[in-house]
Amino acid sequence: MGLLSEGTPLTWPQTKQYADHVRHHGVEQFINQYHQLKGRQGDCLKWGDEIEYMIIKLDHKNRKARLSLRGSELMEVLREAEETNPKEVRSLWRPEYAEYMVEGTPGQPYGSLVQHFNIVEHNMSFRRSEVQSLLQPDEVVLSLTCFPRLGCPEFSYPVTYPTPKSGVTQSLFFPDDAITQSHPRFKTLTRNVRERRKEKVAIHIPIFVDLKTPRPFLEDLSQYGDDGTSAAEVKEDHIYMDAMGFGMGCSCLQMTFQACNMNEARILYDHLTPLCPIMLALTAASPIYRGYLADVDCRWDVVAASVDDRTREERGLEPLRNDKFVIPKSRFGSVDCYLSACGARYNDIPLNYEDKIYQRLVDSKVDEQMAQHISHLFIRDTLSLFSERLHQDDTREMDHFENIQSTNWQSMRFKIPPVNSNIGWRVEFRPCDVQLTDFENAAFGVFIVLMTRAILSFKLNMLIPISKVDENMKNCQKRNAIREQKFWFRRDLFSRDCDKGDDAQLMTVNEIINGKGEEFVGLIAIARQYLGALDMDADTACTIGQYLNFISARAAGTAITTAAWIRNFVMSHPEYKQDSVVSDGITYDLIVALSAISQGKQDCKELLGGIPKTKTSEDIPKAMKKIIQMTCMAPRNAE
Secondary structure, X not given: OOOOOOOOEOOHHHHHHOHHHHHHHHHHHHHHHHHHHOOOOOOOOOEEXXXXXXXXXXXXXXXXXXXXXXXXXXXHHHOHHHHHOOOOOOXXXXXXXXXXXXXXXXXXXXXXXXXXHHHHHXXXXXXXXHHHOOOOOOEEEEOOOOOOOOOOOOOXXXXXXXXXXXXXXXXXXXXXXXXXXXXXXXXXXXXXXXXXXOOOOOEEEEEOOOOOOOOOOOOOHHHHOOOOOOOOOOOOOEEEEOOOHHHHOOOEEEEEEEOOOXXXXXXXXHHHHHHHHHHHHHOOOOOEEOOEEEOXXXXXXXXXXXXXXXXXXXXXXXXXXXXXXXXXXXXXXXOOOOOOOHHHHHOOOOXXXXXXXXXXXXXXXXXXXXXXXHHHHOOOOOOOOEHHHOOOOOOOOOHHHHHHHOOOEEOEXXXXXXXXXXXXXXXXXXXXXXXXXHHHHHHHXXXXXXXXXXXXXXXXXXXXXXHHHHHHHHHOOEOOHHHHOOEEEEOOOOOOOOOOOOOEEEEOHHHHHHOEOOOEOOHHHHHHHHHOOOOOOHHHHHHHHHHHHHHHHHHHOOOOOHHHHHHHHHHOOOOOOOOOEOOHHHHHHHHHHHHHHHOOOOOOHHHHOOOOOOOXXXXXXXXXXXXXXXOEOOOOOOO
């Protein structure tokens, strides 16, 4: 989602003109807020999830599924309760990038009680039902990572058409009308990414080569109105996409956790970072792009390429003349450096950062690790700027800082407390593909929360060289990575010696999650060990047990990933011609099947591993009141 300031968006030349202004004042805003709040202590665990949903219209007569462009219309109704009675709402709704999307979060954050785990899934189900209640009879809502025919002709309803020669996107495939109408930020970002880059984004995803897939696979783009510009970008045996919407129009599951103080937030940020690629492999859910089966299972690199605003100089394709840095990654990517003192020795990749900004931070008594992190984020230009927000009081406002912070979309995000707020230091866990069912999304959310508690309670050491995390992020997206790839992971999680050498070894996801005999205990066992010290009622213990059993099954392969399920569905469909093409008819049948599973109308043991249905608390307000005085699961202040 990110910063949603109101106002009149500036053009890219105007925005570029104020780039240094935003950087200067953004850093000053950070310094002021950092020193005001660095000593803040005693915040308890609060946490929540964000789920992005897609609205899909089904044409049963013609067997077609289309993305329904009604997101802005639905948002007006969904937000009514929040505006009239914000303290009592059970869900909050925000616009997302595409007009076919909405984003929902719990109305209030969950707290530090283990019993809160028993209401997560029901809240997710409630959110889904809220949207479903507003839909037309031929519409469905899905927590689907990527719509299979996004960017294909007439993929939306009503039908809208790309404008390759005009507009903000200038895409061959993705029309401007598919971008949300709810907030100008999204069209502004789209235009400015393209104009800053000085050409359209170019997304290349390897195609899955089946028996009858043309070799080499190479599309004729002239049929879409290409003047030769896009044809020059195309790679053999790759699916080509050319717009921000192909990435930011995907859906994901994200989690945010409040720490008790700044130091604890930095510890969580660092020790969750190596877990990001493992969780992305576990949640893999997107094997189809622009109507073709891909040879990847995750959205990550698609999103990274979709917002890659680096110029040719910054990508290392031309000598540096007008720009300052060769930047290795898009502004959407995996974490580039650890933040804690223990993490410093594992920062083995050279970090680009603004020297003047770094020195300003250090001179202002910001420690070296944090100064490097902030000055590295600030090598980026602001992408969206509103005329009414140009001049701010740096002692009371944070918009310039958040402007750059919120458009560095990394696998983890370190979040400073807002100005004049009771919200504390937080970290956001961002890698996961969204899952089809509320059970799956709740299971992964609860598991990540449990890992934060175990990291702090047992003082786990999850750190490995940041270069190995990058390697894992590349491998975790490969087709069937959960079964066929190995990942660097720390062998001795209980070693507290920051100066100990690299303890990483290659393991499968199954070994990381379920253990490797006496060599490695496994994360499920650690989560169960942590839970063993807590006082839980039988219902809560059952719910958490089912979630952990499911994740264990997913890692072991007895519950397959959503990506594997979708791929199997397509390849076994009677209309599939073994040519990598996912047709309208196949997509329609797939969406009907996925909708039945998500609504609980069809059991799917392949996806859920035969885990029994969770019994979650159905009356959230009463449940919250009942458990408010019960056992706290939050560790005390981290050392």
